Amino acid sequence: MQDVHAGLTIGGILAQTARRYPSKTALVFEDQRLSYQQLDEQSNRLAHGLISLGAGRGAKVALLARNSSEWVIAHFAVAKSGATLVPINYLFVEREIEYLLDNAEVQLLLVSDEFLGVALSLRSRLPRLKTVIALQGPAPADGATMADLIAQGSAQAPRVAISEHDDYTIMYTSGTTGRPKGVVSSHRSRVHVAFQGITDYRMAGEHICGLPLPLFHMGGLNTCFVTNMLAGASVVLMKKFDAAELLAAIERERISFVFLAPGPLVTLIESPAFARSDLSSLQWVMYGGAPMPGEVLRKVNEKLPRVRLMQGYGSTECGQLTFLDPEGHRTHPDSCGRPVALVEMRLQDEAGNEAPQGAVGEIVVRGPNVMTGYHTAPEATAEAFRGGWFHTGDLAVCDSDGFYTIVDRKKDMIISGSENIYPKEIEEVLYAHPAIQDAAVFGIPDEKWGESVCATLVLRAGMSLTEDEIIEYCRKNLAAYKKPKLVKFIDAMPRTSIGKIAKNELREPYWRGRSRRI
Numbered sequence: 001m002q003d004v005h006a007g008l009t010i011g012g013i014l015a016q017t018a019r020r021y022p023s024k025t026a027l028v029f030e031d032q033r034l035s036y037q038q039l040d041e042q043s044n045r046l047a048h049g050l051i052s053l054g055a056g057r058g059a060k061v062a063l064l065a066r067n068s069s070e071w072v073i074a075h076f077a078v079a080k081s082g083a084t085l086v087p088i089n090y091l092f093v094e095r096e097i098e099y100l101l102d103n104a105e106v107q108l109l110l111v112s113d114e115f116l117g118v119a120l121s122l123r124s125r126l127p128r129l130k131t132v133i134a135l136q137g138p139a140p141a142d143g144a145t146m147a148d149l150i151a152q153g154s155a156q157a158p159r160v161a162i163s164e165h166d167d168y169t170i171m172y173t174s175g176t177t178g179r180p181k182g183v184v185s186s187h188r189s190r191v192h193v194a195f196q197g198i199t200d201y202r203m204a205g206e207h208i209c210g211l212p213l214p215l216f217h218m219g220g221l222n223t224c225f226v227t228n229m230l231a232g233a234s235v236v237l238m239k240k241f242d243a244a245e246l247l248a249a250i251e252r253e254r255i256s257f258v259f260l261a262p263g264p265l266v267t268l269i270e271s272p273a274f275a276r277s278d279l280s281s282l283q284w285v286m287y288g289g290a291p292m293p294g295e296v297l298r299k300v301n302e303k304l305p306r307v308r309l310m311q312g313y314g315s316t317e318c319g320q321l322t323f324l325d326p327e328g329h330r331t332h333p334d335s336c337g338r339p340v341a342l343v344e345m346r347l348q349d350e351a352g353n354e355a356p357q358g359a360v361g362e363i364v365v366r367g368p369n370v371m372t373g374y375h376t377a378p379e380a381t382a383e384a385f386r387g388g389w390f391h392t393g394d395l396a397v398c399d400s401d402g403f404y405t406i407v408d409r410k411k412d413m414i415i416s417g418s419e420n421i422y423p424k425e426i427e428e429v430l431y432a433h434p435a436i437q438d439a440a441v442f443g444i445p446d447e448k449w450g451e452s453v454c455a456t457l458v459l460r461a462g463m464s465l466t467e468d469e470i471i472e473y474c475r476k477n478l479a480a481y482k483k484p485k486l487v488k489f490i491d492a493m494p495r496t497s498i499g500k501i502a503k504n505e506l507r508e509p510y511w512r513g514r515s516r517r518i
Contacts, residue, residue, distance in 0.1 A: 009162050009187040011047075011080035013194065014040050021232045028236045028253060029069040036232070039073065041155040046077035047148025048158055053108055053131050055081040057166060060104050062086040063099065064119065065216050065516070067110035067239050070146060072225075074110045075215070079187070082160040083108075084167040086182075087216035087409045090115060090506035091497050096180075098122050101129060104170050104182055104375060110146065113137045137262050170375050171218060171316050182322065182375030183316045190222050192368045193319035196340050197227030200323040201257070201286060201310060205232035208281075210255040212241040218316050219288060224259045235258075241499070243271035247279070254281040261499035262287055263438075266296055269303040275413070277311070281305075288312040290373060293431040293439075295336060311336060311484040313406065316508070317371040321345060322404055335403040336396075343367040345396055352387055360407050360420075363396050382400040396424070411429075413502065414443035414451050419481050421453060429477045430455060430470075435463035438493045440501045444486065444510040455484040456506050458493055465489075 008016075017026075018040035025038040034042070053062055061083045065071050075154030078085040086104045088097060097118060099110065105128055111119040112135045117237050119132050120140055131433040132143040139145045168187045197203055211229045213220030217236075228235050237251045238245060242265045249255060258483030260268065265287055268274065285300075285307050285419075300309065313336035314320040322345070339345040346354055347361025370390050373381035383390055395407040408422040415421070423441035430439035438458035443451035454475075458463060467487040474483040494502040 008191050009079065009164060009166075010074060010168055010190060010226060011043070011157070013191065013226065014043065014076050015157060017232050023451060024205075024232065025234045025269050026229065027069060027072055028162075028234065029067075029072075030239070032069050034069060039076070042073050042150055043076035043080060044155055044157050045150040045153030046073055046135050046146060047080040047160075047421065047451055048153035049144070050077055050081045050083065050108065050133075051158060051160070052149075053144065055083040055108055055132075056160065057082040057162070058169065059083040059108070060106045061110065062088055062101055062104065062106040063110045063216075064088040064090060064115045065110070065135055066090055066114065067211075067220075067237050068112065069237070070112070071215050072237065073150075074135065074146065074275075075221070076296050080162075082158075082162050082166065084184075087168045087169065087171060087221065089214075089216050092120050094121065097127065098183075100172055100180065101126055104172075107131070107330065108133060110135055115472075121383070140400045146504070162187070164191070167372065169221075171216075173316055173515055181380060184372040184375050185319075186372055187421060188363055189319065189369050189371065190226060191230075192342070193222050194226045194230045196342075196369070197223060197466055200312070200320070200325070200340060201227065201284065203227055203231040203233060203257070204459055207233040207257050208236060208253055208255050209233055210236050210246060210253070210258040212238040212246055213259060213261075214240070217259075217498050218319065219259065219498060220316075220318060223288070223312065223314075224286075241267075243268045244273045247271060247273045247277040250270060250282055251278040254426070256281055257284045257286070258282065259286040259288070259368040261297060262293075262498035263493075263495060263501070265300060269300060270334060274303070282307055284308050284310060284312045286312060288314070295428070295431040297329075297401060298332060307328070313337065313404075316389060318343075318365060318392070319369045321365055321369075321392075324403075328403065332399075332401070332403040332405075335399075335405040336375045336389045337404065338402050339365075339404070343369060345404075345448050347396060348387075348389070348390075348391075354388070358397055360397055361402070362410055363392045363394045365392065366390060373448065412442065413452060416446065416449045416453065416481060421482050423453075426453065426455065426474065426478060426482055429474060430457065432477075433465075433470075433473060435459055435465050438501065440493060440503050440506055441484070444504055445487070445508070452488040454488065454510070456490060456493075458490060 018036040022037035026035045026039045061078045087104045111135045134145045170182040224410045236325045308326040311324040313322040322337040346364045347356045393410045408424045426441045427439045437460045440456045444454045446452035470487045494505040
């Protein structure tokens with residue numbers, strides 16, 4: 001397969017764009033505005049400072065902070081130093097952060113003042129962690145500050161030989177099936193995803209992208225952020241998702257492109273501020289990270305009739321794998337689209353054979369976008385790449401037009417007796433009920449059948465339903481063996497940092513002390 005961007009690295013992307021558009025706004029964050037030249041020079045200065053503290057090829061540098069301009073500068077600085085970036089989910093508790101820092105063998109930690117206390121607490125327990133660097137505020141004991149390193153560093157790019165095959169990031173998975181695994185990605189794989197994004201998203205220099213996703217997540221860092229930097233677009237970064245703030249930013253900054261998970265997208269269109277906001281600049285809405293129920297998609301189309309919708313399906317290990325454009329939303333609204341360019345993708349059955357058209361199979365892929373492997377986990381890496389293909393764990397069908405439709409996560413599939421039950425199908429039916437706002441379906445232990453169906457629901461304000469009414473509603477719309485045996489009503493769904501329903505949190509109490517067969 002031909003390599004269309006040999007030698008280009010993440011730091012090189014920024015340097016190249018800064019030469020093309022030196023005075024153009026690269027980043028807007030709160031009251032700060034940085035041009036491409038300023039962003040490039042500040043990241044160069046910080047890279048020199050990090051190198052003086054031990055950063056370089058083979059070193060691991062972690063970043064623990066909410067979205068900020070400092071986060072962006074630090075990210076590019078680490079890339080230019082030759083070190084590997086380890087973005088930390090700031091929602092993790094101290095025990096989880098300690099595991100990630102230890103597993104990734106982190107030597108330098110860049111941290112915001114909000115999490116400085118945690119960082120200092122962990123330093124004594126992590127002998128490999130040499131230095132803590134404060135992104136804001138005074139220097140910690142035996143540490144440094146980002147501001148001092150920038151002030152002392154050269155504005156010229158460091159003379160560090162960085163290969164496209166060098167490690168760019170170690171991003172940790174959510175850990176829904178055990179301890180989080182560190183996904184190692186090269187500069188080459190993420191540059192490929194960035195070029196892919198420009199092609200698929202029609203990303204161009206005149207775009208202004210609203211980015212409320214956390215930068216420690218693949219969707220925030222690469223799908224939107226690095227892609228925009230490569231295109232020369234401007235990024236309006238938000239500290240976190242807030243519907244009213246995002247609507248105000250769209251109006252104030254004339255944002256043309258937004259990327260959201262389905263949950264936050266629904267929150268946006270149902271916000272009291274939605275009707276009074278000027279959204280005339282908004283041209284594109286990209287969604288991903290979780291399936292979009294058909295009923296929810298219909299509501300989005302009603303509220304944003306002039307906005308072109310796009311969907312991307314992918315993973316931390318692979319970046320984006322498929323793309324559904326506006327035309328595909330019209331012709332194949334239930335699908336996640338066709339495979340993106342230069343990615344080989346097919347469906348396999350349990351025996352490892354290619355599944356026939358229309359049959360359910362596991363999505364397996366190979367291509368330049370796929371991760372290098374799992375950090376310090378050779379057995380997990382070998383299992384994921386068995387047969388020379390990366391196994392996603394997602395079940396899908398493919399039609400005669402080449403469109404893939406996700407059926408469910410392989411590990412979410414419920415086996416009740418001898419029947420395979422896909423939660424996504426039941427959730428689609430539940431979302432069509434006018435009283436239901438959120439739905440999560442999963443398997444729980446059943447002494448007779450192995451597993452049975454549980455539905456956890458959030459009702460719309462002012463609405464009421466009983467468990468029996470829900471079960472009867474499902475019986476009328478689904479085969480009898482698919483209807484829930486248990487229905488739970490809660491006030492709000494637990495969610496991940498990008499807005500996905502954290503189904504593992506809902507499922508865990510039922511399986512505590514037991515093991516699932518998958």
